[in-house]
Amino acid sequence: MLAVVPPPVTVRVPSKINLLLSVGDLRDDGYHDLTTVFHALSLTDEVTVTATTGEPGVEVTGEGERLVPTGDDNLALRAVRALAEHVGRPEDADRVRVVIRKGIPVAGGMAGGSADAAATLVACSALWHLDLHRDELAEIAATLGSDVPFALYGGTALGTGRGERLVPVLSRHTYHWVLAFDQRGLSTPKVFGELDRLRATGDPPRVGAPEALLEALASGDPRRLALLLGNDLQAAAVSLRPGLRRTLRAGVTAGALAGVVSGSGPTCAFLCSDGESALRVAAELAGAGVCRTVRVAHGPVPGARVRDE
Ligand SMILES: C[C@@](CO)(OP(=O)(O)O)[C@H](O)COP(=O)(O)OP(=O)(O)OC[C@H]1O[C@@H](n2ccc(N)nc2=O)[C@H](O)[C@@H]1O
Ligand SMILES: Nc1ncnc2c1ncn2[C@@H]1O[C@H](COP(=O)(O)OP(=O)(O)O)[C@@H](O)[C@H]1O
Numbered sequence: 364m365l366a367v368v369p370p371p372v373t374v375r376v377p378s379k380i381n382l383l384l385s386v387g388d389l390r391d392d393g394y395h396d397l398t399t400v401f402h403a404l405s406l407t408d409e410v411t412v413t414a415t416t417g418e419p420g421v422e423v424t425g426e427g428e429r430l431v432p433t434g435d436d437n438l439a440l441r442a443v444r445a446l447a448e449h450v451g452r453p454e455d456a457d458r459v460r461v462v463i464r465k466g467i468p469v470a471g472g473m474a475g476g477s478a479d480a481a482a483t484l485v486a487c488s489a490l491w492h493l494d495l496h497r498d499e500l501a502e503i504a505a506t507l508g509s510d511v512p513f514a515l516y517g518g519t520a521l522g523t524g525r526g527e528r529l530v531p532v533l534s535r536h537t538y539h540w541v542l543a544f545d546q547r548g549l550s551t552p553k554v555f556g557e558l559d560r561l562r563a564t565g566d567p568p569r570v571g572a573p574e575a576l577l578e579a580l581a582s583g584d585p586r587r588l589a590l591l592l593g594n595d596l597q598a599a600a601v602s603l604r605p606g607l608r609r610t611l612r613a614g615v616t617a618g619a620l621a622g623v624v625s626g627s628g629p630t631c632a633f634l635c636s637d638g639e640s641a642l643r644v645a646a647e648l649a650g651a652g653v654c655r656t657v658r659v660a661h662g663p664v665p666g667a668r669v670r671d672e
Contacts, residue, residue, distance in 0.1 A: 368414055369414050369490055369492075371411050371412065371490075372412050372489045373409055373410070373669070373670045374409070374410050374482040374489075374668060374669055375407050375409050375667070375668055375670050376408050376409075376410065376478040376479070376485075376667040377403035377404055377514065377517050377662075377664050377665070377666065377667075378404045378406045378467040378473040378474060378660075379401050379402060379403055379404065379474045379513060379514065379625075379626075380401075380402050380404060380540070380623075380625040380626070380630075380632045380662075381399045381401060381402070381626050382402050382519075382576060382580075382591075382592055382623075383400040383573050383576050383591070383594070384399045384570065384594040384595055384626065385398040385573070385593075385595055386595040389559055394525045395525075395555060397524070398521070398522075398523055398572070398573060399521070399522045399523075400519065400521055400522070400532065400576060401510075401513045401520045401521075402538075402662045402663055403514075403517035403519070403663050403665070404662040404663075404664065405660045405661050405662065406467055406658055406660040407466050407467070408463060408464065408465050408467050408475060408478050408479055408482065409463070409466075409482075409670070410461060410462070410463050410464075410479055410482035410486055411461070411462045411464075411486070412443075412459050412460070412461050412483065412486040412487055412490050413459070413460045413462075414459060415458060415459065415460045416458065417460070419457050419459055419460055420433065420460060421437045421439055421440050421460075421461040421463065422460075422462045422463070423437075423462075423465060424462070424463070424465070425463075425465035425466060426466055426467065426468055426469070427465060427469035427548075428465060430470065430548065431463070431469055437461075438477065438479055438480040438483075438507060438508065438511075439461045439479040439482070440483075441480065442480040442483035442504075442511075443459050443461065443487055444456045445484075445503050445506060445507060446487050446488065446491075446493075446500075447487075450491070452491075455491065461483060463479050468544045468545075468548070468630055468656075469548055470547075470549060470551075471544060471548055471625070471628075471629065471630040472551075472624065472625040472627045472628045472629065472630050473542075473625055473626065473630055474514060474626065476508070477507070477510035477511040477513075477514050478514045480507045480508060480511045481500075481504055481514035481515045481666065484500045484504060484667070485500065485667040485668070485669065486669070489669055497515055501515055501516070501527075504527075505525075505527040509524075509525035509526040509527050510526055510626075512527050513526070513666075514666055515666045515667055516529060516531065516666045517663065517664055517665040517666030517667070518531055518532070518534070518663045518665065518666070519531070519533075519534040519580060519663045521573060521577070533581060534581070534663055536580075537662070537663075538585055538634060538661065538662055538663075539634075539636075539637055539640065539641040539659070540632050540641065540661065540662065541619060541635060541648060541657060542625075542633075542657065542658045542659075543610050543614065543630065543633070543648060543653065543654035543656075544655050544658070545604065545610070545628075545630065545631075546654075547629075548629065549600060549603060549604060549627055549628045549629045550627075551626075551627040553603065554599045554600050554603065555596070555599070555627070557599035557603055558595065558598070558599035561599060567598040568595075569595055570594065575591055576591040579591050585620055585634055585636055585637075586620060586636070589620035589621035589634050590621070592634065593623065596626065596627050596628065597623065597624040600624045600628030601624070604629050606653070607624060607631060609653050610631050610653040611631055613651045613653045614631060614633035614644065614648055615633070617633075617643075617644045617647035617648050617651065618635070618644045618647065619633035619634060619635050619640075619644050620634045620635060633648075638659075641659045641661075642659060645657045645658070645659050
């Protein structure tokens with residue numbers, strides 16, 4: 364009798380920006396305590412997992428494909444292994460082929476690698492008929508990276524701890540964004556390290572508590588929200604990549620309500636008053652010569668979901 368081969372599973376997963384990112388002091392374990400408001404955007408990656416008796420491993424196409432490692436350190440492959448071990452079937456990890464179609468810039472501060480890990484957890488869970496609750500997947504996700512749990516849930520959420528402890532935030536309004544990708548990525552640990560250095564030698568500005576921003580989100584008024592976007596890592600990202608100052612200015616000159624560096628950067632996110640304004644800002648920013656690529660996106664959107672074929 365022929366063995367039944369399960370059909371491939373494709374999962375679409377959002378990128379994130381941090382509407383607010385407050386960074387505490389360096390902890391003994393090398394991490395920083397964060398208070399952050401994550402916001403999932405319609406700029407996505409897609410991950411397909413296939414059961415294989417042939418070559419396991421990962422293949423990457425699309426945005427920044429050559430920058431993504433394809434060995435055991437690929438976050439999607441780490442997710443396959445972590446899930447297989449969690450359910451006591453470690454040998455299954457060697458029978459999966461992963462294909463990643465990237466739309467999220469690599470090392471861009473938009474959690475693309477984390478998104479691929481979250482998507483892979485959801486995809487393998489479906490491929491292996493595991494029927495795990497999303498909260499159980501989130502526990503595995505947190506072992507893979509601080510940003511991975513958020514990519515499972517999406518929406519808008521308040522993150523604390525390393526960023527892995529999440530509480531959903533009600534946000535009914537859809538916000539429109541323009542994203543400016545830089546020529547090269549920035550390393551997350553280097554940017555945190557630069558912030559520690561700046562704090563040891565001076566007093567870079569610190570963003571406040573999230574309450575006012577959460578109220579602005581509840582009001583649904585992008586103009587109110589624009590006044591409250593903030594990121595403690597921005598000074599560090601700009602210190603390592605001074606050209607970002609020009610990019611941030613150019614977005615506002617082009618008509619955005621406000622701009623902020625996303626996470627550890629270097630991607631800059633510009634909030635616009637509506638979808639039409641975002642298209643105008645994107646066109647003007649693309650012509651300003653301050654970044655490699657411009658994209659429009661909206662948020663919030665849901666987390667990693669199996670795509671209906
Ligand atoms: C800065 C943020 C903001 O959302 O996003 P990105 O810019 O990476 O997208 C995240 O905290 C990144 O999360 P993630 O990319 O999953 O980081 P991890 O793999 O957990 O950690 C990578 C390294 O970043 C530093 N790190 C990360 C998280 C944290 N709360 N404190 C830290 O100091 C540590 O040096 C750690 O070794
Ligand atoms: N599937 C993946 N996609 C992107 N980057 C990955 C992946 N797996 C591992 N990485 C590594 O993770 C690093 C951080 O990538 P990414 O998550 O895109 O950025 P950020 O942490 O700035 O949001 C990359 O430089 C790359 O070496």
